[in-house]
Amino acid sequence: MAKTYDVIVIGSGTAATTVAKRVSATGRSVAVTDFRPYGGTCALRGCDPKKMLIGGTSAADHARRMHGKGVEGDVRIDWHELLAFKRSFTDPVPDKKEKGFSESGIATFHGRARFVGPNAVEVDGETLEARHIVLVTGAEPMKLGIPGEEHLIDNEGFLEMEDLPRRILLVGGGYIAAEFSHIAARAGAEVTILQHGDRMLKGFDPDLVGWLMEKYEEIGVTLHTGTEVKRIEKTGDTFRITAASGGGSETFEADMVVHAAGRKPDFEPLDLKAGGVELRDGKLALNEYLQSTSNPAVYAAGDIAQMGPPLTPVSNHDGKVVVANLLEGNHRTPNYKGVPSVAFTLPPLARVGLDESEAHERGLKFRMQCNRTPDWFSTRQQAESVTGYKVLVEEGSERILGAHLLGPHADEVINVFTLAVRHGLTADQLKDTMFAYPTGASDISSML
Template sequence: MLDTYDLVVLGSGTAAQVASSRARAADWTVAVVDHRPFGGTCALRGCDPKKMLVSGEEAVDAVRRMRGHGVEGDVRIAWPDLMAFKRSFTGPVPGKQEQRYREQGIDAFHGLARFTGPDTVTVDGRELKARHVLIATGARPVTLSITGEEHVATSDDFLELEALPARVVFIGGGYIAAEFSHLAARAGAKATVLQRGARMLPGFDPDLVGWLMERFDDLGIDVRTSTTVQRVEATDRGYLVHAVAGGREQTVAANLIVHSAGRVPDLEALDLVAGGIVLEGGRLKLNEFLQSVSNPRVYAAGDAAGSGPPLTPVSSHDAKVAAANLIKGNHAKPDYRGVPSVAFTVPPITTVGLGEAEARERGLKFRVKSEKVPQWFTARRLAERIYGFKTLVEEDTGHILGAHLVGPHADEVINLFGLAIRHGLTAADLKETMFAYPTGASDIGYMI
C-alpha cells in the first residue's frame, strides 16, 4: 500500500519549510523527506552557525583595533567555547523543526529519497505517491577531481571542529575561503588560500576586493591566486597539497584542507531519470514557474533549483513562488532584483545589483562614484582603515543600478541599496531620506 500525499517535499531547509507550510495551510496533505537532520544548510551547516562563529571573531578584532585608543589588554578566541556557543543555536534546531511539522500535520520522514516513477519516491523502502513533488535538496560541494580528494574536508566539517588545527589550507577563493580563513587566522592558525582564478571573491567588485585584501595581509593569510591544486598527499604529519602556479610546482603543508571551490545542486542521489526529470548542464531544466519541463508534477526551489543566486532569502522567495504555482496553478515567477550578497569577512564585503563591467556590457549610461574612505566617521570611530564603496546610478532615471560596499556595517547598509533597486527608488530619494546619525546608513547620501 502506498502512502499518498498532495505534496512530497525533498529536503528540510528554508525552501522546504516555507513551501510545506504554505501547502499545508491550503489543506494539502504534505510529507517532507531528508536524510540529514531537519533544518537545512542555512540553520545547521551554513549562514547561521557561521555567523555565530564570526561573532567571536568580531569581538577579538574590535579589541585589537581599539588597542591604544582607550582599550587595553589582549583577547583571544577560545575555540571550544566558541563552538559550544554555536551549538547552543544549532543543537536544538532539528528537534524544533520536527516538532513544527507535527504541529502542522506534516508527515516527516528520515531517509534518502529517490524517484521510482514520475509521481513516486521511495524512502528506506517505503514508497510515497505524490500528486506533486518539490525538490529542495540544497547544494553540495563540487567534485574537485583530484587525487587524494578523500582527504579534503567540507565546510560542514570545519563548522564542527573540536579543535582548530595549526595549518589550514583552503582550496578555492570564494565565500567559504574568505570567511573561514579570516576566522582561522584570528583564532591563531596559519591559513593558506589556493585559488585557481586571478583573484579572490570573483562575485564581488574587484576594486573593493583589492581593498579588502589588505586585511588578509594584516592577518598573515597566504593567498595564492592563479594556482591550480593537482593532488593531496597524506603523510605521517598531516597532508601535502601539490599545486601549480605559473608553470611552477609548489607544495603546501597542512593539518586540515577545506573544500571552498564552489557548490552545485545536490541531485545525484535522487535518480531523476526514474522520475522523468531532465537535467541541462547539471541543473534541473525548469520553466519560468520553477516547474520541471519534462515532468510537470515536479517543481524545485532554492539551491537545488539553481535558478537564482545561492542565498537563503532566494530559497524562501523560490518556495513562495513554487507554492503559489502548486496551489493556484502557474502564474507566479521568481524576481531576483535587488538581492544583496555578503561575504562575512571582518570587515564584510557586499554587493547588490549590477557590477560595473556588467553594466557597461549592457550598454547602460550611468555614473560611477567610488572611493576608499577610512577618514569617514563610520570608520574612524572604530579605528578601521578598510572602508569604501562603489555605486552605479543610471544617468536618465537616477535609479540605483548597483552598489558595492566594504567595511563596517556594510552588511546592513547594503540592504537599503537592495530596497532601492527592488522598488525603483532613485538616488534623489535616498539623498532626501533622513537616516539616523551617526550610523552606517547616514553615509549613503555621500556614496551616491
C-alpha cells in the same frame, strides 16, 4: 502499500519549510523527508553557524583594533567555548524543526528519497506518492577529481572541528574561503588559500576585493592565486598539497585541508530518470514557473533549481513562487532583481545590482562614485581602516543601478540599496531620506 499525500517535499531547509508549511496551512496533506538532520544547510552547516563563529572573532578583532584607544589587555579566542556557543544555536535546530512540521500536521520521514515513478519516491524502503513533488535538496561540495580528494573536509567539517589546527589550507577562493580564512586566522591559525583564478570573490567588485586583500595581509593569511591543486597526500597527521602555478609545481603542508572550491546540486541519489525529470546542460530543465519541463508534477526551489543566486533569501523566494503555482496554477515567476550578496569577512564586503562591467555590457549610461573612506566617522568609530564604496547611478532616470560596499556596516547598509535597486528608487529619494545618525546608513547621501 504506498502512503499518499498532496505534496512531498524533499529537503528540510529554508525553501522546504516555506513550501511545506504554506501548503499544509491550506488543508492539503504534506510529507517532508531528509537524509540529514532537519534544518538544512543555512541553519546547520552554513550561514547561521558561520555567523555564530564570526560573532566571537569579530568581537576579538574589534577589541584588538581598539588597543591604544581606550581598550587594554590581550584578547584571544577560546575555540572550544566558541564552538559551544555555536552549538547552543545549531544543536536544538533539528528537533525544533521536526516538531514544527509535526505541529503543522506535516508527516516527517528520514532517509534519502529517490524517484520510483513520476509521482512517487522511495524513502528507506517505504513508498510515498503525491500529486506534486518539490525538490529542495540544496547543493553539495563539487567533486574536484584529484588524487587525495577524500582528505578534504567540507564546510560542515570546518564548522564542527573540535580543535583549531595550527595550519589550515583552503582550496578555492569564494565565500567559504574568504569567510573561513578570516575566522581561522583571527582564532590563531596559520591560514593559506590556494585559488586557481586570478583573484578571490569573483562575484564582487574587483576594486573593493583588492582593498579587502590588504586585510588578509594584515591578519597573516597567505593567498596564492593562479594556483591549481593537483594532489593531496596524508603523512601521519600532516597533509602535503601539490599544486600547479605559473607553469611550475609548488608544495604546501597543512594540518587541515578545507574544500572551498564551490558547491553544486547532487542529482545522482534522486534517480531523476525514474521520475521522468530531465536535465539540461547539467541543470534541472525547468520552465519559468520553477516546474520540470518533462514532469509537470515536479517543482524545484533554491540551490537545486539553479535559477537565481545560491543564497538563502533566494531559496525562501523560490519557495513562495512554488507554493503560489502549486495552489493556484502556474502564474508566478521568480524575480531576482536586486538580490544582495555579502561576504562576511572582517570587515564585510557587500553588493547589490550591477557592477561596472555589467552596466557597460547593457549599454547603460551612468555616473559612478567610488572612494575609500578611512576618515569617515562611522569608520573611525570602529577603528577600521579598510573601508570604501562604489555606487552606480543611471543618468537621466537617477535610478540606483548598483552598490558595492566594504566596511564595518556594509552588511546592513546594503539592504537600503537593495530596496532602491529592487523598487527603482532614485538617488534623490535616498538623499532626501533622513537616516538615524550616526549610523552606517547615514553615510548613504555621501555616497551619491
